[in-house]
Amino acid sequence: MHAAAAAAPTERFAARTAGMTASEIRALFAVASRPEVVSLAGGMPNLAALPLGALAAEVADLVQREGEVALQYGSAQGVPALREQICEVMALEGIRADPDDVVVTVGSQMALDLVTRIFCDPGDVVLAEGPSYVGALGSFAAYQARVVHIAMDEHGLVPDLLRDALRTLAAQGITPKFLYTIPNFHNPAGVTLAVERRAEVLEICAAYGVGVVEDNPYGLLGFSGRTYPALRSLDSSVVYLGSFSKTFASGLRVGWALVPPAVRDRLVLAAESATLCPPSFTQMLVSRYLSGHDWHSQIKTFAEAYRDRRDALLDALETYLPDGCTWNVPDGGFYVWLTVPEGVDTKAMLPRAVTARVAYASGTGFYADGFGSRQLRLSYCYPTPERITEGVRRLAGVLEAELDVMRTFGTPTRPALGPAPARNGPQSPSPHTP
Amino acid sequence: MHAAAAAAPTERFAARTAGMTASEIRALFAVASRPEVVSLAGGMPNLAALPLGALAAEVADLVQREGEVALQYGSAQGVPALREQICEVMALEGIRADPDDVVVTVGSQMALDLVTRIFCDPGDVVLAEGPSYVGALGSFAAYQARVVHIAMDEHGLVPDLLRDALRTLAAQGITPKFLYTIPNFHNPAGVTLAVERRAEVLEICAAYGVGVVEDNPYGLLGFSGRTYPALRSLDSSVVYLGSFSKTFASGLRVGWALVPPAVRDRLVLAAESATLCPPSFTQMLVSRYLSGHDWHSQIKTFAEAYRDRRDALLDALETYLPDGCTWNVPDGGFYVWLTVPEGVDTKAMLPRAVTARVAYASGTGFYADGFGSRQLRLSYCYPTPERITEGVRRLAGVLEAELDVMRTFGTPTRPALGPAPARNGPQSPSPHTP
Numbered sequence: 001m002h003a004a005a006a007a008a009p010t011e012r013f014a015a016r017t018a019g020m021t022a023s024e025i026r027a028l029f030a031v032a033s034r035p036e037v038v039s040l041a042g043g044m045p046n047l048a049a050l051p052l053g054a055l056a057a058e059v060a061d062l063v064q065r066e067g068e069v070a071l072q073y074g075s076a077q078g079v080p081a082l083r084e085q086i087c088e089v090m091a092l093e094g095i096r097a098d099p100d101d102v103v104v105t106v107g108s109q110m111a112l113d114l115v116t117r118i119f120c121d122p123g124d125v126v127l128a129e130g131p132s133y134v135g136a137l138g139s140f141a142a143y144q145a146r147v148v149h150i151a152m153d154e155h156g157l158v159p160d161l162l163r164d165a166l167r168t169l170a171a172q173g174i175t176p177k178f179l180y181t182i183p184n185f186h187n188p189a190g191v192t193l194a195v196e197r198r199a200e201v202l203e204i205c206a207a208y209g210v211g212v213v214e215d216n217p218y219g220l221l222g223f224s225g226r227t228y229p230a231l232r233s234l235d236s237s238v239v240y241l242g243s244f245s246k247t248f249a250s251g252l253r254v255g256w257a258l259v260p261p262a263v264r265d266r267l268v269l270a271a272e273s274a275t276l277c278p279p280s281f282t283q284m285l286v287s288r289y290l291s292g293h294d295w296h297s298q299i300k301t302f303a304e305a306y307r308d309r310r311d312a313l314l315d316a317l318e319t320y321l322p323d324g325c326t327w328n329v330p331d332g333g334f335y336v337w338l339t340v341p342e343g344v345d346t347k348a349m350l351p352r353a354v355t356a357r358v359a360y361a362s363g364t365g366f367y368a369d370g371f372g373s374r375q376l377r378l379s380y381c382y383p384t385p386e387r388i389t390e391g392v393r394r395l396a397g398v399l400e401a402e403l404d405v406m407r408t409f410g411t412p413t414r415p416a417l418g419p420a421p422a423r424n425g426p427q428s429p430s431p432h433t434p
Numbered sequence: 435m436h437a438a439a440a441a442a443p444t445e446r447f448a449a450r451t452a453g454m455t456a457s458e459i460r461a462l463f464a465v466a467s468r469p470e471v472v473s474l475a476g477g478m479p480n481l482a483a484l485p486l487g488a489l490a491a492e493v494a495d496l497v498q499r500e501g502e503v504a505l506q507y508g509s510a511q512g513v514p515a516l517r518e519q520i521c522e523v524m525a526l527e528g529i530r531a532d533p534d535d536v537v538v539t540v541g542s543q544m545a546l547d548l549v550t551r552i553f554c555d556p557g558d559v560v561l562a563e564g565p566s567y568v569g570a571l572g573s574f575a576a577y578q579a580r581v582v583h584i585a586m587d588e589h590g591l592v593p594d595l596l597r598d599a600l601r602t603l604a605a606q607g608i609t610p611k612f613l614y615t616i617p618n619f620h621n622p623a624g625v626t627l628a629v630e631r632r633a634e635v636l637e638i639c640a641a642y643g644v645g646v647v648e649d650n651p652y653g654l655l656g657f658s659g660r661t662y663p664a665l666r667s668l669d670s671s672v673v674y675l676g677s678f679s680k681t682f683a684s685g686l687r688v689g690w691a692l693v694p695p696a697v698r699d700r701l702v703l704a705a706e707s708a709t710l711c712p713p714s715f716t717q718m719l720v721s722r723y724l725s726g727h728d729w730h731s732q733i734k735t736f737a738e739a740y741r742d743r744r745d746a747l748l749d750a751l752e753t754y755l756p757d758g759c760t761w762n763v764p765d766g767g768f769y770v771w772l773t774v775p776e777g778v779d780t781k782a783m784l785p786r787a788v789t790a791r792v793a794y795a796s797g798t799g800f801y802a803d804g805f806g807s808r809q810l811r812l813s814y815c816y817p818t819p820e821r822i823t824e825g826v827r828r829l830a831g832v833l834e835a836e837l838d839v840m841r842t843f844g845t846p847t848r849p850a851l852g853p854a855p856a857r858n859g860p861q862s863p864s865p866h867t868p
Contacts, residue, residue: 012553012609012611012643012645013552013553013700014551014552014553014554014555014558014577015555016551016552016555017552017700017703017704020552020700020703020704020707021703022699022703042507044506044507045506047501047502047505047506048502050501050502050505052497052498052501052502053498055497055501055505056493056494056495056497056498056501057494059490059493059494059497060490060491060493060494061490063486063489063490063493064486064487064490067481067484067486067489067490068481068482068484068486069685070685071481071484071683071684071685071686072478072479072481072683072684072685073476073478073679073684073685074685106540106687106709106712106713107709107710109707109708109709109710110708110709113707113708113709117448117450117576118447118448118450118451118454119446119447119448120448121448121449121450124448135706135707135710138703138706138707139707141707142551142704142707143448175446177446209446211446245507249505249506249715250505250506250507251503251504251505251506251507251508251713251714251715252505252713252715253540253709253710253711253712253713265456266447266451266454269451269454269455269456269572270451270454270576272569272572273454273543273547273569273572273573273575273576274543274544274547274708275540275541275543275544275547275687276541276543276569276687277687278540278687279540279685279686279687279713279716280685281683281685281686281716282713282715282716
């Protein structure tokens with residue numbers, strides 16, 4: 001008998017599982033589901049405006065007329081008609097693409113996970129804005145990649161800081177595999193990469209031999225109706241990730257990657273290994289939605305609802321928050337990034353906030369390196385404007401109580417975790433002091 | 435400027451991509467879609483028997499009444515009501531399970547991929563039947579695991595050969611991470627693990643500290659109506675993979691893993707990193723199907739259709755195939771595994787078969803080590819009995835032509851690839867010479 005027999009055979013995990021930890025956001029989803037809590041934590045889109053009656057008729061017709069195809073296995077790359085329509089969607093942001101280079105995935109999270117799978121060996125470096133999307137940090141950790149954050153200001157990623165980081169890494173002999181960036185209405189920072197910086201960011205990455213992965217779930221949800229030129233529209237070597245989760249319906253889990261031909265075959269093989277193929281059924285429903293419904297107007301309706309909610313959030317922040325808080329004013333998307341007064345630790349404060357019936361996402365979850373303890377993300381996408389106002393009122397009360405304790409005892413309620421927030425450049429993008 | 439600038443940044447792939455190669459099956463899917471070709475290659479279930487009218491009404495009602503939930507993000511572990519129903523499905527094969535230990539995935543392929551992700555470091559050994567499911571071999575390769583095949587006979591995996599392999603590996607200091615096994619109506623071999631071998635297989639693995647991953651997509655599709663006790667029903671440390679792809683609809687991509695509590699949290703984290711959550715929409719549709727429709731009768735209808743097709747295939751094989759061919763008689767599932775006369779190379783013959791308008795899956799795709807050049811898989815699940823008969827008639831003609839060339843020139847049409855087929859034990863399970 002072999003010596004290993006003593007260990008339970010199912011508990012001998014791969015080394016990569018050490019990097020898999022429950023995100024702070026995830027723990028919050030359970031809290032968010034309690035009706036008495038105003039959740040400003042999750043990123044769930046608001047679906048109240050969807051035409052459910054028309055969609056019900058559409059999906060019934062899909063099953064009745066095309067059920068034997070919609071309920072059957074499809075290709076690993078995705079339904080061809082949908083891939084053509086995806087190219088039309090991307091054209092709104094200046095992208096010219098061939099449907100052959102589009103790979104449909106189960107949400108853009110899957111695209112992000114597979115792109116990491118095919119590019120990153122353990123120990124490889126990936127660049128990402130600081131803060132960055134928590135789901136991206138999870139995938140990078142799952143493949144044992146190391147994240148180096150690049151700070152943003154109110155115009156997004158700072159090119160000079162990107163250049164500095166690449167120079168420092170090059171001096172150590174390190175070429176990052178790619179820059180992961182969310183140029184439009186950033187999650188969680190809410191800022192947009194200035195148009196005049198876009199070519200510069202691409203040039204810097206090209207000069208150092210670093211790929212660019214552009215994640216753009218919110219690009220069509222700008223409040224002014226303006227769209228920005230995608231990085232991919234300026235450089236066809238960019239790997240572009242898109243999603244219908246915010247412009248149509250997240251529960252269908254239909255996203256995609258647009259990749260250079262040299263990457264496509266490997267990505268399709270990785271996708272096949274991951275799920276064989278994405279669901280034909282949900283892809284065909286999205287395809288029918290795009291061809292049979294006025295999706296441009298629907299996106300406009302969504303954006304208007306989000307703008308109203310953003311306004312409610314900003315008004316409430318101005319009205320209720322104590323002095324010393326700063327935040328940005330997003331022009332689209334779902335998020336406001338808030339910096340609280342020095343000495344307040346947003347992670348430590350969260351249980352007290354939940355007791356006061358308001359939830360947020362604390363900042364450290366959006367960094368791979370312990371930053372963010374003075375920050376938090378507020379999502380205005382899901383609750384009604386009235387609930388948002390009430391949530392901020394509660395949050396202000398919690399903050400006042402923290403500050404009272406600090407004033408009384410002359411110290412922070414508990415020490416801030418991680419390095420001092422501003423060490424690597426501006427941490428709170430687009431600061432706006434009320 | 436950094437030295438790496440010369441290389442296109444998107445072409446610096448991870449080492450694991452070296453193991454990702456297009457499966458022979460995949461190339462065949464394109465061929466299979468040409469209407470003049472009788473495809474005995476793919477494993478697409480036959481959906482003609484599904485009640486599309488009733489399903490259309492069901493899904494319309496789902497969108498109309500529960501659209502805001504069905505079209506929204508859900509939990510990474512899956513819809514709770516569906517996880518309870520999955521436990522009822524598994525009870526048919528003797529499994530007692532807690533819905534908390536079920537993780538819903540995008541097809542059982544995703545479960546298989548994630549189980550490999552959390553258990554296998556590069557270089558780890560996985561045991562699998564020889565031949566084995568091509569999608570499993572793809573996932574093992576993607577995580578750089580090494581596959582050691584264990585041969586089968588007409589009663590499935592041979593316990594003595596499993597013990598021999600483990601003893602040999604132990605002598606090299608190697609403990610495989612797990613045995614991957616398809617006990618019922620094996621893909622591609624068509625055989626079923628004898629009930630009296632099941633406890634023995636589990637005991638051998640336990641003695642060597644090796645986990646067991648049981649993949650059971652076909653277990654309810656037995657032609658006698660009989661079900662077999664799942665390995666998981668005998669040992670709660672078994673990781674069990676299930677699917678609705680063959681018992682309901684593959685295009686919904688709803689599968690699951692039932693795992694021990696110690697594995698569950700890591701699996702959920704891996705699933706979250708892979709897709710955030712499986713589609714709420716397809717899960718809720720499966721849940722409504724299970725609660726509102728007579729799915730037991732539907733499975734019986736499916737099984738009867740597959741039995742008719744199996745009979746057509748077996749009759750045609752007896753009638754048309756030249757001497758020297760052997761095959762098994764499956765009692766359920768989708769596949770017959772055929773061994774052709776010595777000297778014929780099934781991979782080399784495939785283009786000639788396609789020219790003769792019949793497709794199959796050549797045997798080497800089901801081995802990680804080059805075996806299988808004298809074997810091929812015939813799928814009887816999708817074509818009508820008449821088409822199956824015509825396909826076998828064409829295949830027989832191709833085989834006769836190969837044998838004619840061999841007789842004329844005294845040699846195989848081209849040398850067989852890989853080691854001699856029978857070197858490691860019986861390669862053609864349940865041989866049945868007509």
